[in-house]
Amino acid sequence: MEKRTKKVLLTGMALLTALSVFAQDGAAGINEATQMVTSYFEPATQLIYAIGAVVGLIGGVKVYNKFSSGDPDTSKTAASWFGACIFLIVAATILQAFFL
Template sequence: MRKKTLLSMAMFLAIGSTLFAQGNGLQGINDATNMVTSYFDPGTKLIYAIGAVVGLIGGVKVYGKFSSGDPDTSKTAASWFGACIFLIVAATILRSFFL
């Protein structure tokens, strides 16, 4: 008799906890989605700022190589320019993909 009572109490406890857990699931998912998407604007601006800093550093490096007469200046300029373009395109594509 005691085992039957314990088993029924455990079953009622399990059923009761699942009923409470199902009440706010959709609202929780919507809240999480809103929280994640709210980070995209500041993240995109941060990536643009990093791209601007990389562009300035690359411009200084290319100018230094050009002033010293290094024959490899065009390759360096292309690599720095490509890095800046990649950052800008990656930020734009990620933003359009997730929003």
């Protein structure tokens, strides 16, 4: 039993020593993570704007096709596509303003 206790104690001490070697300053790690996350917002915002532009173009073509064919549901389709584009733009802008 004495030998087993020494093994457990030695293992525990080795583990604590290994953990203390890998320990870092918490504030520096948080600051680095914050900087990394915020560096992705500008490209992500630009990507969302591009997606919004593509969705808007596709929506414009669909609305034009419905309007040309005389579909009475044209205004509903136009409103939904326009709303989707506005939502993408506003969401990207708000997220960027909120996190930066």
